[in-house]
Amino acid sequence: MAAIKPKARGDLTVVELDGEAVIYDDANSRIHYLNPTATLVFSIFDGTATVRDLAQDIAQVYQVPPDEVEKQVRALLRDFRKANLLEGGVPAKHG
Amino acid sequence: MQKLDHLGWVVHQSYEIGGTRFQIRTTSKAFGRWLGSTLSRYRVKGSAEPFYSIVVDDSAGGRKNGSTKRFHILYRGTSQVVRTLDLALVGRTLLSELETLQCGQRDDATYLEAGVVSMDGKTALVSGPLVAYLGGAARHAVRAGLLLPATRSLAIEPESGRVGPVRPQLTYPQDAALQLTQIAPTGESPERAFLEDPVKVDAVFTYVALADEPVQSVPRGQALHYFAANIMNFGMMHGEALESLGRLVQAAQCYQLADAPALKVVRSLAATLQSSSSS
Numbered sequence: 001m002a003a004i005k006p007k008a009r010g011d012l013t014v015v016e017l018d019g020e021a022v023i024y025d026d027a028n029s030r031i032h033y034l035n036p037t038a039t040l041v042f043s044i045f046d047g048t049a050t051v052r053d054l055a056q057d058i059a060q061v062y063q064v065p066p067d068e069v070e071k072q073v074r075a076l077l078r079d080f081r082k083a084n085l086l087e088g089g090v091p092a093k094h095g
Numbered sequence: 096m097q098k099l100d101h102l103g104w105v106v107h108q109s110y111e112i113g114g115t116r117f118q119i120r121t122t123s124k125a126f127g128r129w130l131g132s133t134l135s136r137y138r139v140k141g142s143a144e145p146f147y148s149i150v151v152d153d154s155a156g157g158r159k160n161g162s163t164k165r166f167h168i169l170y171r172g173t174s175q176v177v178r179t180l181d182l183a184l185v186g187r188t189l190l191s192e193l194e195t196l197q198c199g200q201r202d203d204a205t206y207l208e209a210g211v212v213s214m215d216g217k218t219a220l221v222s223g224p225l226v227a228y229l230g231g232a233a234r235h236a237v238r239a240g241l242l243l244p245a246t247r248s249l250a251i252e253p254e255s256g257r258v259g260p261v262r263p264q265l266t267y268p269q270d271a272a273l274q275l276t277q278i279a280p281t282g283e284s285p286e287r288a289f290l291e292d293p294v295k296v297d298a299v300f301t302y303v304a305l306a307d308e309p310v311q312s313v314p315r316g317q318a319l320h321y322f323a324a325n326i327m328n329f330g331m332m333h334g335e336a337l338e339s340l341g342r343l344v345q346a347a348q349c350y351q352l353a354d355a356p357a358l359k360v361v362r363s364l365a366a367t368l369q370s371s372s373s374s
Contacts, residue, residue: 022316
């Protein structure tokens with residue numbers, strides 16, 4: 001099965017202040033708060049890379065083990081999905 | 096409302112504003128006449144649930160218990176909105192409350208259920224429920240040098256993030272509140288302030304049930320999230336409302352107050368705003 005390239009919904013209003021984000025979802029009349037880690041991950045969910053690729057990028061920048069980062073990114077992916085903040089994933093050739 | 100039913104209401108009038116039908120009741124025939132004349136355009140026939148209740152002490156001379164203080168009280172439901180010696184303040188606060196009923200349907204600004212507390216030229220934003228809570232310690236606030244807001248709603252300027260008064264949309268005589276000084280004159284200085292012009296907010300205060308410290312700094316994102324829940328017209332302004340509020344919070348220092356007796360909260364607020372003044 002093709003890996004998913006997560007993408008944040010384009011119709012959300014995102015206001016970022018000092019590394020944290022507050023999101024207004026007009027379609028569902030909901031307000032969300034993201035802590036700095038969640039904000040960082042959410043901001044790179046642009047539909048161009050798989051979770052594994054993104055985790056490797058983050059691991060490289062922050063010099064932390066990629067496996068640990070990937071676990072956290074996947075957990076956040078689940079949270080974002082549950083909160084309905086993502087568009088449908090874009091299939092990729094490998095993951 | 097049963098809690099207030101014993102207070103001797105002599106006037107009951109029904110109104111409809113912003114699609115909301117409600118009753119205003121008062122203990123004073125003179126205030127009732129003022130009400131009927133000021134809001135005649137919005138008066139409707141039939142009964143409605145009491146929503147605003149106004150106790151007016153228009154007794155001539157001193158009180159039975161020897162006190163010469165003549166307090167007038169405005170209630171929303173069973174919550175005391177304002178208790179004051181100044182009947183004109185009660186009238187103006189009531190009119191401002193009625194303007195708030197329409198904020199959810201307006202698209203000319205972002206409307207926030209909040210108020211501005213001021214001290215030594217510095218201003219702080221507090222949420223609407225906290226405005227009501229602090230009202231219980233209004234005299235302590237005055238002694239601490241804090242001027243509490245007379246209203247629980249305000250408008251955010253979209254570009255600057257400054258806050259200003261809710262521009263009136265209701266139709267009533269401009270001097271309506273002033274007319275009340277004829278029913279009950281007062282020489283007292285104001286305990287509450289109406290926002291007359293847009294102001295920059297220096298600090299914002301969230302209010303939480305549980306916290307380690309009476310007052311502490313919080314990240315701006317957290318403060319934005321807290322106040323976003325107080326936006327009254329998301330349905331009309333959509334994402335722009337959050338962006339306007341974001342500009343306001345971006346320019347302010349952000350603090351969190353812990354739930355405590357009103358007097359303690361007033362002191363924490365005053366001390367923080369004072370230290371923020373000197374920084």
